[in-house]
Amino acid sequence: MVDVWVQNAQKWVNERYGKVPGFTPAPTDGKAGVDTIKALTRALQHELGITDLSDEFGPKTFSILTSKYPTVSSTTDNDGIRGIVQAALWCKGFSGMAIKDGKWTVWDSTTKTSVANFRANMGFSAEPIIFPKLFKSLLTTHSAVAVSGGSALVRSIQQSLNGRYAGRQDYSLVPCDGVYSGDVQEALIYAVQYEVGLADGTANGFLGSATKAGLQSEAAHLVQGSTDSSHYFVHLFQAALTFNKYYNGPYDGIFSAKIVEIVKSLQEAALLPQTGEADRKTWASVLVSTGDSERMDSAKAVDCITTITTENAKTLKAAGYAIVGRYLTNTPNVDDPTDKNIKPGELATIFANDLSVFPIFQEGGTESSFFTYEKGKIAAERAHNAALSYGFLPGTTIYFAVDFDASEDDVYSNIVPFFQGIKDKWAECPSLGQYKVGIYGVRNACSIVSEKGLASLSYVSDMSYTWRGNIGFTLPKNWAFDQIKEYPIGSGDGKINIDKNIVSGRDSGQKSVKVPQ
Numbered sequence: 001m002v003d004v005w006v007q008n009a010q011k012w013v014n015e016r017y018g019k020v021p022g023f024t025p026a027p028t029d030g031k032a033g034v035d036t037i038k039a040l041t042r043a044l045q046h047e048l049g050i051t052d053l054s055d056e057f058g059p060k061t062f063s064i065l066t067s068k069y070p071t072v073s074s075t076t077d078n079d080g081i082r083g084i085v086q087a088a089l090w091c092k093g094f095s096g097m098a099i100k101d102g103k104w105t106v107w108d109s110t111t112k113t114s115v116a117n118f119r120a121n122m123g124f125s126a127e128p129i130i131f132p133k134l135f136k137s138l139l140t141t142h143s144a145v146a147v148s149g150g151s152a153l154v155r156s157i158q159q160s161l162n163g164r165y166a167g168r169q170d171y172s173l174v175p176c177d178g179v180y181s182g183d184v185q186e187a188l189i190y191a192v193q194y195e196v197g198l199a200d201g202t203a204n205g206f207l208g209s210a211t212k213a214g215l216q217s218e219a220a221h222l223v224q225g226s227t228d229s230s231h232y233f234v235h236l237f238q239a240a241l242t243f244n245k246y247y248n249g250p251y252d253g254i255f256s257a258k259i260v261e262i263v264k265s266l267q268e269a270a271l272l273p274q275t276g277e278a279d280r281k282t283w284a285s286v287l288v289s290t291g292d293s294e295r296m297d298s299a300k301a302v303d304c305i306t307t308i309t310t311e312n313a314k315t316l317k318a319a320g321y322a323i324v325g326r327y328l329t330n331t332p333n334v335d336d337p338t339d340k341n342i343k344p345g346e347l348a349t350i351f352a353n354d355l356s357v358f359p360i361f362q363e364g365g366t367e368s369s370f371f372t373y374e375k376g377k378i379a380a381e382r383a384h385n386a387a388l389s390y391g392f393l394p395g396t397t398i399y400f401a402v403d404f405d406a407s408e409d410d411v412y413s414n415i416v417p418f419f420q421g422i423k424d425k426w427a428e429c430p431s432l433g434q435y436k437v438g439i440y441g442v443r444n445a446c447s448i449v450s451e452k453g454l455a456s457l458s459y460v461s462d463m464s465y466t467w468r469g470n471i472g473f474t475l476p477k478n479w480a481f482d483q484i485k486e487y488p489i490g491s492g493d494g495k496i497n498i499d500k501n502i503v504s505g506r507d508s509g510q511k512s513v514k515v516p517q
Contacts, residue, residue: 002030009087009096010036016080017043022053032091034141040084040091041139047080057136065132072130073115074107082107085130088138089114093145121145122176123159124166133166133173142175142183150178153249157239160251161187164232169200180243180472188239189287195231196220207288215280222278224260228253237278240286241266243472269475271298271502289443289462289470293485293500296320301481301501301509303360305340308496313353315490316498323356323509325459325481325501328386328398331363342390347513356509358481359387360440360459362401371402371414376421383422384432391513394434397480399459402441405467411445419454438480438507442469446476457507459483463499480507 007030014025017039023046026039038055045053048064069081076082086096086107094114097107107115112128120126121144122137130138137144146155155178165171165187171194174187186205193203196214214220219231228234234253241247246262260276267274270285284292302316303325316324327340342359350357361383364370383398392398400422402415419437426433439446439455446458458476461467463483475482482502490496 003032003090004030005090005096006030006032006036009090010039012083013039013043013087016083017046020046020053022051024055032093032141036091037088037139037141040088043080044084044135044139047078047084057139062132062136065135069135070131072135073128074112085115085135085138086111089118092118092138092143094118118144121159122173123162137173140175143177144175145177147177147179151242152178153242153251154178154180154184156251157242158184160235161191161239165191165194168194168203170203170205182466182468182471184243185288185466185471188236188243191232191236192283192287195233195236207284207290212280212284212292212294215283220278220280220283222255224255224257224276226255233278237283237286240283244286244474245472246286246474266474271504288465289460290465290484291462291502293463295484295502298502298504299484299500300503301325301358302498303481303483303501304496304498305338306496307343308346308350308355309493310349310353311492311494312490312496313349313355315494315496316355317353319489321355321498323358323501323503324350325358325360325399325499326350327360327362328383328390329361329363341386347390351512356511358399358507358509359383359390359392359396360399360401361386362403362440365401366404368404368406368410368414371410371418373417373421376418377425378421379418380422380425381429381432384426384435387435391515392435392510393513395436396510397436397438397457397507399438399440399457399481400455402439402445403461405464406442406445406469408444408448408469411448411469415441415445415449416452416454419449419452423454442467443473443476444469446479447473450476450478459501478506479504 007028010026010028017023018025023042024039026036041055041057042053045061048068072081072085089096094117095110097111115128115130116126155176158174158176162173166173171190174184189207190203190205193211198210220233222234222237226234234255238247238251241262246266264274264276267282270291272281281292281295300321301323302321308324326342330339330341331337379400387398406415422437436456438457438459439449440459442461446460449455450458457480458478459481460479461483462470483499484502485500488495488497
């Protein structure tokens with residue numbers, strides 16, 4: 001649908017800046033899309049005196065804007081700057097006032113009200129003033145209002161994060177649309193970092209060692225009855241619970257008995273001590289899908305592409321690992337494939353060193369288009385034949401890899417049919433059905449496929465904590481392995497690169513095969 005006011009904004013920016021070197025015209029379709037935002041961004045850069053125009057509202061643009069126009073209001077003497085704000089308001093769904101004689105009028109009461117409303121929607125006082133971070137947020141396609149499917153509670157948290165932390169150097173304003181996203185996850189981690197005392201320039205939006213150390217402080221350790229005063233830890237913990245769909249409010253900064261029971265439940269699911277308290281490991285579990293990647297309790301499994309030698313096996317055993325995930329095949333018909341498959345004699349070496357093994361099947365699968373129903377049937381037969389050749393016993397779970405950030409649409413359109421193909425192929429040929437189907441992938445993909453009865457166990461790629469399929473989703477109910485960290489261990493001939501996995505106990509791996517190879 002054409003929005004005539006957005007179309008007017010598009011025409012205005014093109015007419016005013018069309019002859020500026022480096023300016024890319026906006027479409028004039030009346031749709032507030034990314035290309036219109038790019039045009040407005042380049043227009044702003046021109047008004048700031050920047051000659052190397054870019055689609056990105058980067059540090060240079062922000063720095064000069066902050067220096068020249070720390071605030072933009074009806075009294076700002078640059079009508080181009082005022083006009084860009086008005087055009088952006090229309091793109092955000094707010095009235096930017098009308099055009100008169102081909103030009104934007106001065107900011108009248110309608111414009112001022114729209115600016116104030118935009119501020120209020122983003123978590124600030126309702127004043128007709130734009131500051132640089134708010135200007136940057138205007139020049140995005142992010143929504144300042146609730147969207148379909150958004151949560152009112154999530155939106156109130158987004159607003160509170162913006163209102164409390166906008167003044168910090170590296171904090172970027174988040175959308176206030178009621179939807180949890182990677183940007184909101186990063187903002188929450190920034191907020192936690194500021195509360196534990198990390199300085200501007202040190203806080204970085206990543207859950208690193210300094211942040212984890214800060215979460216061991218007395219102020220961050222929350223128990224029943226904890227409330228916020230000088231810090232905001234309880235609010236932020238409630239936010240994290242909400243984003244992970246454990247909690248539905250209230251967002252009041254009180255660590256209630258209700259929260260204690262929720263925490264005990266999530267601790268049980270993550271194999272953490274069930275204290276009902278928000279300690280460092282529990283904080284980590286609700287902030288990122290990896291949780292505390294340094295934890296070793298229940299971290300009893302690894303997976304790797306490396307052939308396990310006697311020296312490697314001794315390294316793994318000495319480090320406390322008991323289960324090894326290894327690949328059934330290499331990927332065929334590709335140049336220089338990763339040589340990852342189980343080698344002759346390797347299983348015997350693994351068993352001789354008191355380790356067990358679980359099989360992984362991956363021949364591609366790093367993008368949605370790879371997965372089809374027919375390819376699922378092919379994978380079913382190839383995985384079965386490979387497992388049989390190694391002597392894996394009936395009942396062994398084979399984990400079929402979905403090794404990319406699958407969206408929910410990807411899961412339903414491609415991943416589910418792929419696993420249906422596996423199920424159907426094994427049902428067609430009883431001789432192929434002696435093994436169980438497992439899935440490796442992001443949390444949401446694992447949960448959906450498993451809930452449809454197409455996988456008995458899940459092997460979760462939680463190490464990719466910025467992937468959308470992990471953000472805001474709980475561990476699948478049938479998780480067997482939770483992959484949380486890639487790192488090297490050992491030295492000399494025993495050194496090996498591994499992915500560390502938490503083990504639920506649902507799959508102990510195989511301690512023997514019919515004919516060890």
